[in-house]
Amino acid sequence: MIEQFPGDCEFVIALGHKGNLVREYLELAHPDRQFIFQHVVPFEGKGSGLGLSLLFCEKYLQQPFIFLSCDTLVKEQIIVPDHNWMGYSQIENVSDYRTLELESDYVNQICEKGINNDNQRPYIGLSGIHDYQLFWKAMHSGKATAIRQGEVYGLRKILSKTKVSAYRYTWFDTGNPKALAITREAYRQVDEPNILEKENESIWFVRDKVIKFSDNKKFIANRIARAKELLGFIPNIQESRENMYGYQRVEGKVLSEAITVSLFDKLLSQCSIFWKLRPLNGNEELAFKNLCMDFYKDKTYKRIDLFYKKFDKKDGTELINEEEMPLLSDVLKTIDWDWISNGLPGRFHGDFHFENIIWSKREDKFTFLDWRQDFGGDLKNGDIYYDFAKLLHGLIVSHELIARDKYTVTWDENKIALNLHRKQILIDCENIFNQWIKSNGYDLKKVRVLTALIYLNIAPLHHYPYSMFLYGFGKRMLVHELKYNF
Incomplete structure (x- = not known):
């Protein structure tokens, strides 16, 4: 998703569970991008919620911005937030998702999970928030409800004051195992390597870079140290962090x-x-x-x-x-x-x-x-x-x-x-x-x-x-x- 935004965009990333790994990956994979990282406390348990994560990021979002859920992927170009809008998709079973009741090309109502009518489409966790001041005022006044509901609480307040456009996207969900498997197939490259999954290791290919991850810091440190012993036979490691390292993708x-x-x-x-x-x-x-x-x-x-x-x-x-x-x-x-x-x-x-x-x-x-x-x-x-x-x-x-x-x-x-x-x-x-x-x-x-x-x-x-x-x-x-x- 990061590559679908212009190069001069700033990304505000809320960090919680394994937040250090998210930061390591983004810094290695996208060194040319500008990230602002905000740790959220608490990110789980009593008092936590999507709304709280948003409020922790408020000071960096005092301008029109795009909200993007971490488990959402889309194929199309992202709409500029020069007006208020929400993204939706077309799927058969919408009962597991919040939905948008549409009228023409506008949002008429934001509905909670379990409501399934013919004119409703699943909300995909992607929105353009132009009236940011109204949004933040609502998030503060909503207190516990806003923390629980997340960005839709503020979007409902915007919807009560002005029009909110609706845009259809080709949506790929990564928020549950079944959807993740479908998404992986959709994004699979014809020539991608055959890598057998392991629970504590991953490897990612980002443009011309390869990033190797392990949840074991000693594993990564020893890998990097051994690279000196194998110099000339393996790729040169360009950058590293505690849990991952990166090198130039080898042609062939x-x-x-x-x-x-x-x-x-x-x-x-x-x-x-x-x-x-x-x-x-x-x-x-x-x-x-x-x-x-x-x-x-x-x-x-x-x-x-x-x-x-x-x-x-x-x-x-x-x-x-x-x-x-x-x-x-x-x-x-x-x-x-x-x-x-x-x-x-x-x-x-x-x-x-x-x-x-x-x-x-x-x-x-x-x-x-x-x-x-x-x-x-x-x-x-x-x-x-x-x-x-x-x-x-x-x-x-x-x-x-x-x-x-x-x-x-x-x-x-x-x-x-x-x-x-x-x-x-x-x-x-x-x-x-x-x-x-x-x-x-x-x-x-x-x-x-x-x-x-x-x-x-x-x-x-x-x-x-x-x-x-x-x-x-x-x-x-x-x-x-x-x-x-x-």
Whole structure:
């Protein structure tokens, strides 16, 4: 919405819940815009309300202004507030919204939720307030009612004194989950990346800028610190705040859209330079092995326990694709964790798969995105075997196909059924990668066991039902790779 206003507009932003994150985002995404931020106290609980948020902003709005709700998006140009007006839209069910009773092109009455007549249209939380002095006088005199009703209290007073125009907009609501899903589809770009949602992370694309967010400040700080280690292979971070950082959008295609056998060979050649081993002394080597033990063994048990708690599941012997399966806990006991934890210390990415790699044909260059913030707390060294496994996990389970729902999973009391679409080019790349690992003297079995563990580890971090798929797929692969006999 900000981009639909002229460049010289001032934006007065009322801040409440997670207000610091709103401010960080706006400053990173729109550094050329002028924002005035006003903290509202209280922003929730007794005495709070939309009207109070408005009154906190009053001193900055002593001129005609536009009111825009934070959950409203429209496609059309915003009308200048050189007269009083209110925005409406055309939808089938208006019972969840305040409505405008219209007469010709004017507002006749502002109605509360639940009133649904033929000549009423939903009010979309967008208004031009020209008679601002009358508006503020009404908001003050309305006291608790004005605080509860918000801007419509002042607009009703304006409506009692003068005409208020009504303008129809193509409206997209983001105020509830169902409406938000519809809005996301409407604004989806044809070439936008396939990003699997996580509860505590987001990534936004604003013109030629990319903004990465996490609710974990240490996560962001470590990401920024690690950028120095990966210089030349990742984008340069331009700006940062406590919970997010921004960088110039990289031109090119995500590798999943450009991949060929020859390009994969080229990637592996580049990776041979990127995966730089670092020699460790005796004490450092022991510390790194202990780090790997915690990262692989301890974290795996914690993540599996989290999965059971989050999705109300328990360790069982359900058939997976009609194959008999043991308890996962029994399978984990057979793993030689010393063997798994004997890693390769060096420069690593940490989330190395095709959706995090950009290929620029024009520059003949790969750029790696969304690198891991640390490896068990270590910002410099990680286990290169982990990168091998992350790459393999993406070749087997394509993020692109998951984003397009090209998988199925059912979990009944006694069996789990999985189905996964795969691209032939990714199968070819998997075969090439398996051979590359062996020909370079690495342990293919370790890579494949780690890959199975990755699926189990990320299962509780993703949405349902993909989480169910990851657990079942990871367990089945682990049984196969360990050749578990029961």
